[in-house]
Amino acid sequence: MKTTRTITRAFCVELQQELSIVAARREYFSQELPRARFSFLCSSEPCRASGVKITGVRYDVKPQEHLTFVAAHYRANPNYEHHPDCEWVDPEVTLPAADETQAESELRRVKRKLDDYIDVFDPTVKERPKQTATAGKADTKPPESAKDPSSSTDILKAKQDKQNRTSNLERLVDSFRQAQASLSKEELALLTLRVPGLGEVSLRAYFRHIKFAQLNDDRRVLYGGGLVERYGIGFKFKFFDRLQGKLVTLYVSPAQMQAYRSSRYLSELLSHADEVRFFTVFALGTLVASPSGKSVSVEIEDLRHLAIVLGPARDGADPAKPVLES
Ligand SMILES: [Zn+2]
Structure with a gap:
């Protein structure tokens, strides 16, 4: 059949x-x-x-x-x-x-x-x-x-x-x-997602762009574009968009990477840093203000709560997005 x-x-x-x-x-x-x-x-x-x-x-x-x-x-x-x-x-x-x-x-x-x-x-x-x-x-x-x-x-x-x-x-x-x-705005609005502990939410609302995030709202997938700095096999991701005027970062230590089963996959994605204009990070984590109050970090409990998508290629013609570097 x-x-x-x-x-x-x-x-x-x-x-x-x-x-x-x-x-x-x-x-x-x-x-x-x-x-x-x-x-x-x-x-x-x-x-x-x-x-x-x-x-x-x-x-x-x-x-x-x-x-x-x-x-x-x-x-x-x-x-x-x-x-x-x-x-x-x-x-x-x-x-x-x-x-x-x-x-x-x-x-x-x-x-x-x-x-x-x-x-x-x-x-x-x-x-x-x-x-x-x-x-x-x-x-x-x-x-x-x-x-x-x-x-x-x-x-x-x-x-x-x-x-x-x-x-x-x-x-x-x-x-x-x-x-x-692939869907229109109206079609996307029809989709819902059930999350144990949270109930039924609109799929669109479960994803929150970092510039619209709030410090005490940590039960959403936060996402946004940015650039990566490597620290050995670890890395720090810096979001382009600020949250209430503050820099937002996501740090993954070398030890966290070492303990992660799919670290080779993440490293493989990050190895393209010179070829792409930016990365988009999706993280299910908690927003924590730094002690100095000058920045905010996204803290994730487990690397399984992180997904990375490559941005458009640097050479690719995409006039809609600004080129980051000449
Ligand atoms: Zn079958």
Whole structure:
């Protein structure tokens, strides 16, 4: 059968685990050079057993701001048929429910424009990095897939639970960036996000540009453009925009980087500092005023609460943005 739902996870043959396309991109860029591309199979057991391939698109391209934004995503391979029990096959998903209101149908239409729509984001960091050999896996596998859907009732249950959940901030950031780039203002305003402990919030409002941030409001993803200074393998990010006239920075110590499973990926992104006009940082952290009161820092509890996107290339013609350096 053909898939009807948006494929948001696949089984990576090389890594022998199931992961989102954003996690696949992170693993791809964490490899030593020369990097090898991955092959993916369908995440559903019966499909995987019969070798049903899935295509990974653009996971070998670093997250960067472009005039035309194309998100990394999974795509069904047209040469393969999926098992009827496959989690991505759901004949009902294309049909509107009988009692669907106009607002619900509009929301469904908007969600289908996105490659990876997130319903629930759980920022809770459950395991400390490097605590156990498999600690990092929490990053690559959403909680619901930890259950083994071996019986058909489990598969049925999984199909009924059509919510996309993740605890991966970078995945949420990709989804938000695609929504910003491809939806109208009105469409973007329809999207909501459920965050345990915070409830249901508008997706747009969950992301707060640093210039609109407030010192006591720390339950939002703060973001903004800026430049990076390296301190060994650590770094300090300085936002361009000021907060109440004060400089805002985000410091990651060499020790924090050393303890982080994906530090090679972050270093790889930051290594392009000379080629891009700026970086955009997304952080789920707390704003803390410096003792002198002259600056503000964004403090993050865990590096999993940080996502970095490359700015446009320095040579790229983008007249909308000022060139930082002559
Ligand atoms: Zn399948």
